[in-house]
Amino acid sequence: MKTWSEVMEIQPLASKIITNSIKKDRISHAYLVQGERGTGKEAIALLLAKVLFCENLRDADPCHICSNCKRIDSGNHPDVHWIEPDGQSIKIEQIRNLQKEFIYSGVESTQKVYIIKGADTLTANAANRILKFLEEPSKKTTAMMLTDNSQSILPTIRSRCQVIDLRPLNPRLFQQQLTESGMSEANAILMSALTNNLNDAFTWIEDEWFAESRKIMVQLIDMFSTKPDDVYLFIHQHWIPHFKDRKQQEQGFDLLLLAFKDILYAQIGREDSMVVFTTDDESLQRTTRYFSQEKLHHILNAILQAKRNLKQNVHPTLVMEQLTLQI
Amino acid sequence: MKFIIQRDKLIASVQDVMKAISTRTAIPILTGMKIEAKDHGIKLTGSDSDISIESYIPAESDGMVHVEEIEEGSIVLQARYFPDIVRKLPEKTVEIEADSNLKVTIRSGKAEFNLNGQDAEEYPQLPKLQTDDSFELQTDLLKNLIKQTVFAISTMETRPILTGVNLKLEGKQLKFTATDSHRLASREIPVKEANIEFSSIVVPGKSLNELYKILDDTDEPIEISVTNNQILFRTKHLYFLSRLLDGTYPETSRLIPDQSKTVLYVNTKDLLNTIDRASLLAKEDRNNVVRLTTKDGQTVEITSNSPEVGRATEEISAKSIEGEELKISFSSKYMLDALKAIEYDEVKIEFTGAMRPFIIRPVNNDSILQLILPVRTY
Numbered sequence: 001m002k003t004w005s006e007v008m009e010i011q012p013l014a015s016k017i018i019t020n021s022i023k024k025d026r027i028s029h030a031y032l033v034q035g036e037r038g039t040g041k042e043a044i045a046l047l048l049a050k051v052l053f054c055e056n057l058r059d060a061d062p063c064h065i066c067s068n069c070k071r072i073d074s075g076n077h078p079d080v081h082w083i084e085p086d087g088q089s090i091k092i093e094q095i096r097n098l099q100k101e102f103i104y105s106g107v108e109s110t111q112k113v114y115i116i117k118g119a120d121t122l123t124a125n126a127a128n129r130i131l132k133f134l135e136e137p138s139k140k141t142t143a144m145m146l147t148d149n150s151q152s153i154l155p156t157i158r159s160r161c162q163v164i165d166l167r168p169l170n171p172r173l174f175q176q177q178l179t180e181s182g183m184s185e186a187n188a189i190l191m192s193a194l195t196n197n198l199n200d201a202f203t204w205i206e207d208e209w210f211a212e213s214r215k216i217m218v219q220l221i222d223m224f225s226t227k228p229d230d231v232y233l234f235i236h237q238h239w240i241p242h243f244k245d246r247k248q249q250e251q252g253f254d255l256l257l258l259a260f261k262d263i264l265y266a267q268i269g270r271e272d273s274m275v276v277f278t279t280d281d282e283s284l285q286r287t288t289r290y291f292s293q294e295k296l297h298h299i300l301n302a303i304l305q306a307k308r309n310l311k312q313n314v315h316p317t318l319v320m321e322q323l324t325l326q327i
Numbered sequence: 328m329k330f331i332i333q334r335d336k337l338i339a340s341v342q343d344v345m346k347a348i349s350t351r352t353a354i355p356i357l358t359g360m361k362i363e364a365k366d367h368g369i370k371l372t373g374s375d376s377d378i379s380i381e382s383y384i385p386a387e388s389d390g391m392v393h394v395e396e397i398e399e400g401s402i403v404l405q406a407r408y409f410p411d412i413v414r415k416l417p418e419k420t421v422e423i424e425a426d427s428n429l430k431v432t433i434r435s436g437k438a439e440f441n442l443n444g445q446d447a448e449e450y451p452q453l454p455k456l457q458t459d460d461s462f463e464l465q466t467d468l469l470k471n472l473i474k475q476t477v478f479a480i481s482t483m484e485t486r487p488i489l490t491g492v493n494l495k496l497e498g499k500q501l502k503f504t505a506t507d508s509h510r511l512a513s514r515e516i517p518v519k520e521a522n523i524e525f526s527s528i529v530v531p532g533k534s535l536n537e538l539y540k541i542l543d544d545t546d547e548p549i550e551i552s553v554t555n556n557q558i559l560f561r562t563k564h565l566y567f568l569s570r571l572l573d574g575t576y577p578e579t580s581r582l583i584p585d586q587s588k589t590v591l592y593v594n595t596k597d598l599l600n601t602i603d604r605a606s607l608l609a610k611e612d613r614n615n616v617v618r619l620t621t622k623d624g625q626t627v628e629i630t631s632n633s634p635e636v637g638r639a640t641e642e643i644s645a646k647s648i649e650g651e652e653l654k655i656s657f658s659s660k661y662m663l664d665a666l667k668a669i670e671y672d673e674v675k676i677e678f679t680g681a682m683r684p685f686i687i688r689p690v691n692n693d694s695i696l697q698l699i700l701p702v703r704t705y
Binding site: 067070071074075076077078081082096097099100102103104105106107108109110 | 451
């Protein structure tokens, strides 16, 4: 997204709010941009930063070719500061450095921009430190906080920012984008359910690991209906060695969730919404017969709970074991 | 870009510039060193965004040729490898060449290095400061000014503006002030020619300490100019830029009492040593408190007392004591810092009661001023 009119296509409201404030020269001192993965938070932040620094602004659009724009793109502009979560959260040390930056004057210009990615991961201490800056902004600084989980932002922070809500992407639109870029339709449907990011979708589909995990997932579901006694063995032999780190485990659960959703869809006769399976799949028909609707409902809940447990640092092996026992 | 340069000149410049480069920086390009070749010389730049150092190697000076075969251009090189390479090259001259794909070749004798460079466009642009808006000082004088004030800056982050030194240039008087709200140090000097005036800029103490380390003790002039967000110190071949602190410095002139009830004239070194000795026992105590008591017309008693350790008492004879009797307690560390900063043999200490700040000045010289707040004891 390189111009506001391009942003307009996906996020009409957000684009309008920001372009109007640019034109009227009333850019707020702090924005909280909230929206799901892939809704264009970073693109908007980048664009707004460029607007503030670009040398040849046309209307509200930056030129993308002046040295300021280029350096913002490459992360080398000395007056644009990016704060990203260091591991799981944004640490107090990072905020301390940022605060030091607040009291210095700008390097090249008299204005400064701070972009805080994953603002929901601010630790409570770090968040409270930022508050002070949000309360008494110094002249000509703009803060942009990006989050996909607006619920975990402190209310005290939220109330001091102009909130920009990004609406979720339309999965059909994304599927269309994917098929246009050369992905098969079946894959496109699956990918649009898993991610909103075009690049991720393509790297995943080409990734051997992903193909393997899909196979394991299908096998696992098969096992549930055919040899339920061996499932426990199966997860220890295949599932756990395959899904190693946190991200992979989350993805595994996502896949499992989608698969069981499909089985439910098959039962209630909404075959068109299915993501992982196709209607004529043999194993699907078998599992559909095996699980009752009530049971499926129960399983879906269990998977969601397992995802939550994983987020709260429960040991991944235990989470998976518990889940299989519940199923 | 291409040039051939004398290696010892390059090493010296690289070492100066490296002082500004830090490995842990948020902006990736700042881990590099910018090399700019112009017809008349080579310029190296290093920065950690707070301070920037530029070193200039003229193509020719005093009839000596330092740089030859210059083709103009600029490039950013990884500062992790470049200095070591230059230091260990075999010959006396180094040839550096960069092509349009940002590939850099460094040759010396039969050694050849190929380094990947970065686009110089990406490097922060340092402000072009106007040389007309500047004033000059002697380098050693500037170092003195820094030394006498910068120790008093605050190290706490609660009031960030106090981590800097306040500079003021008005009516050809340059004044440095630093305070951490418990003590204050200031020094004023006349400036010969100044065509700028500024009422209050705040330079980070960290930058001044760094500058102090870099400057040599010479009486050569150093040129100082100021923009709204940077200050530049310029010697013949070295440019030192620092960002300024944003905010208003508190008004300090009202803190300084203009009357005094007790005035003490004393030899600086004697007092310094006495307090140093007394503070040996005071160290256990968190505040480092020592007590000063005037006795008759000539002697002063310095005591320190920490109940768990013991007590120390020492009398020293003052040159003279005028005014009321006095008992006052203060931090020995602050006092020692202040006395060390005053480089005169005799000091005048003016008290206005045990609960009021007191000031220390050299006798017959008002340009240096140290102010300390006393500690309340019972």
